[in-house]
Amino acid sequence: MQLEKVYEPQRFEPHWAQFWIDRGFFHAPAEKEPGRDVFSLVIPPPNVTGSLHIGHMLEHTEIDVTTRWHRMKGDQTLWLPGTDHAGIATQMVVERNLKATENITRHDLGRDEFEKRVWQWKEQYGGTILSQMQRIGDSCDWSRNRFTLDVGLSRAVREAFVRLYDKGLIYRGEYMVNWCPRCHTALSDLEVVHDDTDGNLWHIRYPVTGVEGRFLTVATTRPETMLGDTAVAVNPSDERYFDLHGRTVTLPLMGREIPIILDELADPEFGTGVVKVTPAHDPNDFEAGKRHNLPHVVVIGLDAEMTEAAGPYAGLDRYEARKRVLADLDAQGLLEKTAPHKLSVGKCQRCRAVVEPLVSKQWFCRMKPLAEPAIQAVEDGRIKFVPENWTKTYNEWMYNIRDWCVSRQLWWGHRIPAWHCDACGQVTVSRVDPTQCAHCHSSQIRQDPDVLDTWFSSGLWPFSTLGWPDQTPELKAYYPTTLLITGFDILFFWVARMIMLGMEMMGDVPFRTVYIHGLVRDAERQKMSKTKGNTVDPLIVTEQYGTDAVRFSLLRGAAPGTDIVLSEERMVSSRAFANKIWNAARFIFMQMEKVGVESLDLPAIDAAIAPPAAVHGETAIEDRWIFHRLNDIAARIDTAQNNYRYHEVADLIWGFLWDEFCDWYVEIKKLRINTAIDAGSPAGAAAHLGNMLRVFETALRLLHPVMPFLTEELWQRLVKKSPAIPESICMAAYPQASTAVEDEQAASDFALLQEMITRARGLRADNKIDPNAKVEGYVETSSERAASVATAGNTIIDALAGGKFDINPSSKPAGSSSASVEFAVTLTLSGTQVDAIRQRVVKRIAELEKVIGGSRKQLSSEVFVSKAPAHVIDGIREKLAQYESELTQQQAALTELG
């Protein structure tokens, strides 16, 4: 079998992506299967009309690696995919499109027609992100794809709302909310983003009524709201204003008389200690207004334009009104001063318009009672955050949680299941659409026009997707889910709410572990954003480097708790790694052809790694070593996976395949196979090849979760098909370490052999020997172990060091030497580069003297010897002996060099 010369992942990736889907490998059964562990996870649902960005790809890669790993381990595995209707975001996109293409607004269409258009939009673009996910290899159960506005999920939303309402946890009322004047809807606190801005603090004089020439100076950052002032406040303890208690001031520009109230709102330390009170336009003032029964004068309307109540300023935009107010105050000599003032301005998360605090009638969800069990669940470890410091952030928010405004004045979303009665004014909240008022039985009822916050439905995601409120087998089998992998940016929006709603609706946690991944940044460590234009399109880089390489790049940077820097060079090097594997496979397939082996014929794919086969009755050192290493790597990967240490998984497999398998093992097997063929022993060649195939096949399985495409492509070509062999590597058992394969002796012997070869190569380099030239030399050993390693490995040394080396020959001609603790390698050649050798020896002696000095000092310290544990002391003694022994050799070598 021939492998194409060049690694071109684009050629086979789409094929395998489709193959996996067609064969339904990722389908999870409805029922829990006895004797199998369950691994279940729900996707953080992306915006249905969105497209994949690199942050998704990181998230999905981490999820997919974990999911494929569990599936291969034999767990009953479910990764449930789906998308979110993303209320405001989607509605905005469609509205923008209507404006651009038909020059109409949603109001021109009317609610029903507009909703139809959004559904059409969803049908048209809703598949994009799913097909992108399939293209990058996400191993989701596509038959269980869900959408937050699906019939089933809508029923769950309704059920949840009614339950909360019936328990008194949902209420409706007039409160101050964040109002986006552009999106024309209320927002939750979380949907308001704060920007630090340079503003001003204006000091305005309010004349005290009836006291000629006396003013109260208030400081404000929003002078236009003064038009709606209904009081000024001073602190009751503020002596400066004792004489004014009970008096009033005349509101400038409006001429209204408003009271001077006594309230803690006024901080005597701040400014003049006098604060204007605008109950209709400031959250603090709203509260103060309630305490003092102050009237609300609404001067800013829903469009952020001044209302009729603003008198002469009516109809002006709020900022224009600000200018005019300031000018007019100044003209009247009432503007005392203007001071620069830093302030953070709340903006709409979606459209960036400056949010206006306004009083309006909204639906709220009472959070304190929901938060308590959610805090408890994390407190007692039923839910674990990784990295665990996120627990603190979570708690911080949960302990200070405030009621959640769940209503939105949008048309795209779950309509609030509440009906208002025209006859009695009461509200009917119901699971099924009512035909009459539950209170007075009037049929004059209208459904509330508002929809629910998008996050209300996604908060139910872990169970609504499994069929809740029905008690489905899926719900039983997969809830609570095992793991959630998501970003910290939606910790409050989504994670916290899922926990609260899961506890409330299901009486159990929605997931047991929350792994919080980092942010993907560009090569300059900048946050990626569309506005900055530094975003990376995953499908473009995937096309360029191959999906596997991009996945690998992301994982290599994904140390828990750190951001991920995605750089060009990292993707280049990851592709180099994929290419390296490809070429190793190419070489292996060539060897198979040479030896006459068509494929790797296995009775089954076992999880446990089995020891290498003997060749002519003896197991070769390189086989014992590589199987030991393979086994060790499998164990380490297991640990890394269990701890979400994805960067370690990537590094481990990289180091094994490249530095150990390719650089040493394959090089030795080249020699073995050629030697066997030359000696007329096809059986010997086949035996050596067989071990190599097994190592490679096992390594492919280890690598599969990380690089699913490349490994599938190679595995399919390598492994002989049979009924006992899975159809895909993704269904093959994940390699498990086995004590039967551990071989510490081989590991240390082989390390010694490597050192002999490395030293010989070093001598070649020092002596500037033509890489193609064969050298002659010998190895002198000073231990029995070294002697047997060198003797047994003689041909390997010859081949990898490029020459003919005798082991402990009787005659030892002078030459260029490199000494170690247990052996010395000498190249017997004329005209050696004495300087280079001496330089190296001198450097080594200096190193040794330094560490010997350190060790001796440590060992001579009485406190150290008496306090340090025995194994540490013994370890240092042992090391010291080795250093000293090597030092003696190096010094002898130096003397010899003259």
Added chain:
RNA sequence: GGGCGCGUAGCUCAGUUGGUUAGAGCGCCUGCUUCACACGCAGGAGGUCACAGGUUCGAGUCCUGUCGCGCCCACCA
């Protein structure tokens, strides 16, 4: 105002409970078109682990402080 994180080789970053000569990728230097791979091979240089104290027999790893950078939360008139 509170909270979190970071500062380790030229660059980007690893370094799980403190323990024996601190690692990787890229870059750099030397030499190689060696019959899998120049997306490669072999050899090599390069770090007082931000700074100052402290705990300890022992600190990149724990504590305190300082400096620099980033993020999150907060009704900061």
